[in-house]
Amino acid sequence: MEIRELRYFVAIAEELHFGKAARRLEIAQPPLSRTIARLERQLGVTLLERTSRKVTLTEAGAVLLSEGRAILSAVAAAERRTQQAAQRRPRLVLAVKSGTAGELLAKLLDAYRTEPGAATVDLLLCEAHQHQKLLQDGQADVALLHLPFDSTLGLDTETLYTEGQVAILPSSHPLAGRSQIRVAEVTAIPELPMARWPGPGGSYPEGPGAEVRNLTQLFQLIALGRTTVIMPESAGTDLRRDLAAVPVLDAPPVTTVIAWPPHSRLRAVADLIRVATRL
Amino acid sequence: MEIRELRYFVAIAEELHFGKAARRLEIAQPPLSRTIARLERQLGVTLLERTSRKVTLTEAGAVLLSEGRAILSAVAAAERRTQQAAQRRPRLVLAVKSGTAGELLAKLLDAYRTEPGAATVDLLLCEAHQHQKLLQDGQADVALLHLPFDSTLGLDTETLYTEGQVAILPSSHPLAGRSQIRVAEVTAIPELPMARWPGPGGSYPEGPGAEVRNLTQLFQLIALGRTTVIMPESAGTDLRRDLAAVPVLDAPPVTTVIAWPPHSRLRAVADLIRVATRL
DNA sequence: GTCGATCGATGTCGCTCAGGTATCGCTGCA
DNA sequence: TGCAGCGATACCTGAGCGACATCGATCGAC
Structure with missing residues (x-):
């Protein structure tokens, strides 16, 4: 299975239309049909049920769509992070919901700035629920989340503090x-x-x-x-x-956590987390 | 970036030797050199410092190695799970450390068996610390872990119970x-x-x-x-x-959790988790 | 200092396969 | 029944993968 094949499959699975998917991928429709057919042959699995009027996902196709999206994000993240790591000046992108965690954030940035070898921290102000996507496709390296509102699905976290x-x-x-x-x-x-x-x-x-x-x-x-x-x-x-x-009185407490993708290897991320947990 | 290129790069990064990596990949050495060179050109990044005597990873190369391994596992998992989903009889692989969680496990399996549409549950007895790898490359769908011994890095979890x-x-x-x-x-x-x-x-x-x-x-x-x-x-x-x-008295309590890969879409996994949390 | 062994890079060639155009066959609708 | 829309198929071209042969650099043995 190759990334190209996966990109093609995800496009079709989302459009449920070979022609539209081909336009989105900026290729002609025939190579798309053939690529999917070969992917199915290699996996030994039918991914799409197609008539000349309608395309539907099979059970297996739905699984591959979900896994495939995750893989495509991971590839995008790998490219971004690799290129980032090649820069002289290390940079770190911290995703935070706009308007929250004001004081904690200021304290964190202050404390981190004094670290030896501290990276430049870019703030990425995002909408609620976006964090996860940003971390997974490499647009951000670390995020501040609020439980139980935000999901930490697939992320590693450390608790910073809890409040009413x-x-x-x-x-x-x-x-x-x-x-x-x-x-x-x-x-x-x-x-x-x-x-x-x-x-x-x-x-x-x-x-x-x-x-x-x-x-x-x-x-x-x-x-x-x-x-x-x-x-x-x-x-x-x-x-x-x-x-x-x-x-x-009886509202569930809100926990602020710092979250990062599980296999992060950046020294700057490790440093920031260490600083954060010591606040 | 294609999977093939990533496979080649990971092999070299692990062997730090083009010849050995080529043998491991069962190809000749020249195409390997060229593939890596092109990958570097496309990313605009030097991944390996090479002399005719020694190959070393650059900073960026180390990042790509880590991300690349995760991607390759994810691809293997996607293939396995897609093929699994195409089977008539749904199957579920549950990874547990051999010799632990005896009673809980029996209760869980009993309770799940009575679910409507319950899948066949295969037990995968594994060594400590293997769970994570098994879940990430698709050899297992769910695992029982024990905190604080096992790592839940990159996994989603629900707490089942805590004991002294x-x-x-x-x-x-x-x-x-x-x-x-x-x-x-x-x-x-x-x-x-x-x-x-x-x-x-x-x-x-x-x-x-x-x-x-x-x-x-x-x-x-x-x-x-x-x-x-x-x-x-x-x-x-x-x-x-x-x-x-x-x-x-003063030993840290041990928490048994059920863990699964974050984007799992299998109904059987969701059912098992629901049953487990209701025990 | 020289020679040989080792290792990665480069040149060349055959062949596979990706992608394009043209066209076919099926299906639903007017 | 004819037409429009859609996916599959046929055929062609070119890029690039992989094999083999070889080059150039480096290090160790003597």
């Missing part, structure tokens, strides 16, 4: 003065339905609350008395005057 | 009658140096204790009054008459 969660409410709201609150009480406020964040697929879950994509939006909507949210304590420090944070 | 550790002593030993004991007391018994297990590389750590490879050997040596060991409670049930298990 707070509800963010308009200061004027009757509950804003409470010293603590329960999840059920927050979710039961009829006039303030919980804000909705995009899921892993980029689409929003069903619900009455506002759809938000970043903290600025969110805080504005809360201040306007349109929504509320439960989020980690650290994101609720230094709030605008018109917002209040109330600790939520 | 016991010291296994000859029944005749003065400490055998104790209801509990401390690590320091066990390691300080001069006539019973702690048994040594092979490390990840297959070699034994330094020390005075006996070198053991399985439980039968170990128990025999303990019964003979030559060594002792600290191990999970469950491995110390149903001991021979001439052995005694004493709970060790």
Whole structure:
């Protein structure tokens, strides 16, 4: 099995159409048909059921699609990282969700900068749920994740710290003065339905609350008395005057972890992790 | 970058000798030289420093070696799993260390067997530290691991249960009658140096204790009054008459987890994991 | 210092196979 | 029934893989 064959197969499996896949791959359709046919012959397995009107994946094809995507990411990552390693000045790309982990991040970068042989750290601000992809295809070397929100599937991690969660409410709201609150009480406020964040697929879950994509939006909507949210304590420090944070007793604690791809060999990654765990 | 090029590069990087690598790959040496040269040209990176007497890896080469090995395993896994998925009867390979987790394993297999659409589960008894490799190159689909002994690097896991550790002593030993004991007391018994297990590389750590490879050997040596060991409670049930298990107060608890490769798409794996977490 | 052995690079050649164009055969729809 | 759309097949060209022969550099033996 060759990378080229895998690229071709993944393209068809995603398009379920030889012609479209060929256009996407910028080749003609016949070589594509032949390549897939040979791949099937070599594996001794039917990957696609095709009629002249429809193409569908077999069970085996679905498995190869999933494994193949992972392999293609890994190859892209290998190329990027190899080229990166050949540079004189080592560089390190750290992926973080925009707007989170402010203080921890500053402390981490400060501490790492003083390390002997410290690499230049580039920050890659990303959307939620993107970390994994960025690490797997080599666009990032390390990431800061928040459990239980982010997935650590296939990544190696070290726990940095754990914190409680707070509800963010308009200061004027009757509950804003409470010293603590329960999840059920927050979710039961009829006039303030919980804000909705995009899921892993980029689409929003069903619900009455506002759809938000970043903290600025969110805080504005809360201040306007349109929504509320439960989020980690650290994101609720230094709030605008018109917002209040109330600790939520029974919300699951949020753990910040540092994550990296499992076979990372970069000295800079090892150094950064060591610094992070000592904070 | 193609798989063939990667296979060639990994062979050279491991042998550090074009001739030997060519023999291992069962090709002549010149095509090997040319393939590597072209790979370097395409990546724009020097992977190997070569004189006519010695070949060494560059920094970038070391990175590509590590990434390349992972990719080659992933490709082997993809081929195996795709072929497996094409079989009528779904099969599932579960890797377990020989001699451990007896009762849990039996319960798990029993519970899974009653699932609708349950696959045939093949047990793959393996040496310690092998799990990861088996999962990564597709020889196994799921594994039972024991933290903190085994590494879960690059695997996804669910915790099954946690247990304390016991010291296994000859029944005749003065400490055998104790209801509990401390690590320091066990390691300080001069006539019973702690048994040594092979490390990840297959070699034994330094020390005075006996070198053991399985439980039968170990128990025999303990019964003979030559060594002792600290191990999970469950491995110390149903001991021979001439052995005694004493709970060790301050030994770290051992967690049994079920682990699988992160992008596993097999229904059977998902089912087994669900059953396992409900035990 | 010289010679021979060792090792990676290079030159040349045959052949496989990737990719292109043209075309066929099947299927669903108007 | 005719047509449009789609994948398979036939055939051709050229790139590149691999084999063999050979070169040039380096190190050790004497």
